[in-house]
Amino acid sequence: MIGRFARGLALALGISSLAAGSLGVAPASLSAAHASAAHSATAPHAAVETGVTLSIAVDDGGRLTTQQPLMATATITNGGSVALAAGTLSLWIDDTRISTRTDLDSWLTAKDADAGARVLSSTHTERLEPGTTATVQISVPAASVGLVKNQTTAVFGVGATLSSGGSTQAMDRGSLVWSPGGANKATNLAIAVPITTPATATGLISSDDLASYTAPNGLLSRQLDGLIGHPNVAIGLDPMILASIRVLGSSAPASAIAWRQQLLGVPNDIFPLRYGDADAAGEVQSGITKLLAPTTLNWALDAANFTTPDTVGETPPATPPSTGAPTDTSTPTPTSTSGPQLPTLEKLLSWPYTMSGIVWPADNTVRAADLPVFAANGLTTTILSSANTSTGDVSTTPNAALKAGANSAVVADATISAALRQAVTSSSDAAWNQAMAEVNSQLVLIGQENGPDTRTILATLDRGWPSDAVTLPRTLSALDSAPWVASVTLPQAIAATPTPGISIKNSPEPAARVATITKLTDAEKKISAFSTILDDPSTLTGPTRVQLLSLLSVSWQNSKNDWAAATGASLKTTTTTLQSVKIIPGSPVNVASTEAPLPITIENSLKQRVNILLWASPSNGRLEIDGSTKKTVQADSRGTLIVPVKATLGNGKVKLSLSLTSPTGVSIGSPAVLPVEVHADWEGLGALVVAILLILLFGFGVVRNILRRRRERDDPPVASVPEPAEGPEEEPRG
Incomplete structure (x- = not known):
């Protein structure tokens, strides 16, 4: 009801002409001419254009008893850019009791004049600067309220109009409960x-x-x-x-x-x-x-x-029924524990x-x-x-x-x-x-x-x-x-007994919200699958579940809460988590032997260690790979996996497709491709050349040895001439 203004401005002009008096003025009614003229002269949104709002509230929660003055508070707010000149605040009441909830709603939301309005009070208001609020206390003596003829509890419509500079600035309506005493049918x-x-x-x-x-x-x-x-x-x-x-x-x-x-x-x-x-x-x-x-x-x-x-x-455990058997009062043997439970x-x-x-x-x-x-x-x-x-x-x-x-x-x-x-x-x-x-x-x-x-x-x-x-x-x-x-x-x-004829009227949530909930629950499923790389998956799935539940809180449907930002941040966090374990791309590798170990680097950005399997698949038959390679990568670190490969005879390029899975087979991270140059025939050709060289060298030695022996056999033997025996040197004679 606060901030309800500019309703029934037609009524306002008529009332302001009657409100020049002071407290206790005689009852007055709006004429049809006044109502028609007022309705055509002022639009309901006039107060919105001026930026002035008015709310009226009867004290004591709208309750009024006999011999009690009617106390009310008017709140005037100047939300415009210019000052509001001094004016007149009129409080009025409709003497026709409101008899149904539908009538009350019509009263509170009406935008046209009410022929039964009676002015109770007119109060001078001071100049109000832009961006400020003023409250006006209104008191109407019990004798001037004029409701004593009603001997039973009843609801009446009240309202207030603010006039300034010859025009209506704002209007608001409310209600009060007249309670003269006596029996009431309680709800x-x-x-x-x-x-x-x-x-x-x-x-x-x-x-x-x-x-x-x-x-x-x-x-x-x-x-x-x-x-x-x-x-x-x-x-x-x-x-x-x-x-x-x-x-x-x-x-x-x-x-x-x-x-x-x-x-x-x-x-x-x-x-x-x-x-x-x-x-x-x-x-x-x-x-x-x-x-x-x-x-x-x-x-x-x-x-x-x-x-x-x-x-x-x-919640206390259920007490077992008594069997009449004697109660064991002995001290139970304490249970051994390794720490706090x-x-x-x-x-x-x-x-x-x-x-x-x-x-x-x-x-x-x-x-x-x-x-x-x-x-x-x-x-x-x-x-x-x-x-x-x-x-x-x-x-x-x-x-x-x-x-x-x-x-x-x-x-x-x-x-x-x-x-x-x-x-x-x-x-x-x-x-x-x-x-x-x-x-x-x-x-x-x-x-x-x-x-x-x-x-x-x-x-x-x-x-x-x-x-x-x-x-x-x-x-x-x-x-x-x-x-x-x-x-x-x-x-x-x-x-209570259900009232016949009442049924549920379907009112589904907005499609955009339902679609976002689907995204959130799908993201949780991906986290659940991803968590199988952990020693204890619940350390990831546990917090993810309660975070999801809190994101689904009814409170997020309040427009003041930025659910779109919160869900966007959650989905971004999920993406980051799913990408926290990945293959680090390596430079091209040359394989020049029939068997070679290929080192593959795995990065783990999580705060706990992960268990992964590395799978490698060659694009053609130049490489053969058997099975997968298992590795545990510690928290916040990188690990190297060695993939043993076998090369067949032949040269060429091979694209080695790499992928990670959890021990249960869940795909982890994004696949990667490692270019490999295979030169496995170099090893075979080199061995052949060496073998040929060895054969040639060995053959040359054998031929050379045969030829030497043949020459020795064909040449005649030479007689040995004994050399003269050496004697002592003679001294020259003198």
């Missing part, structure tokens, strides 16, 4: 509140964020604190919050531990949302039949933080929920065909928005319970839920009062609808958070004190 109202955290893609909440969220006035603290004293409000709890606290063990922030203990003590019904508040409707519409769930959180555990078991909030996934997600089997998709995103798939996954009750049903086709408000064939749903009233959400997230008293005025008006009108049975309806908050520590409890307390409201629980709303 049974159940409320469901999600406890979630801001959209994330990490799969777990960090310790720092937990400390912030659970600190005094932190968003989780505001959600839980606001429910104190309101035990009928049902809580839909994201299990990721519990898991994020538990995986930290003894290192979890003290405020988070205290928050969890406080949650354990609330008397409210609590049911689990899906992990990360994942969007079940989107999954089913993308073709998934078995809804996704965490597979393991072991990768997030540090044994040093689990020296003492954490059992807070665990880490909690299982079941324990990390455990909580003593009072309700289960409930799925809560985003508003207006469900098809009738989705419910059987939900039910097949154990989610037998779906929380829907009434905008997702045929509720608008019936004349009165139906009960929240809905039967859709063999499936069940509980339907939240979209109009009341929207106003309630606005109240809880309001940032000012005026905004809260305006929102609560609509909530109260709607609930009063439901109670006054035809039919003997009391209606049982549901209202829900969305995946947002109270703006402060006050608005949520203030809103719930205001409802508890309203005589036209009877607080009931969610189980009571589910158990």
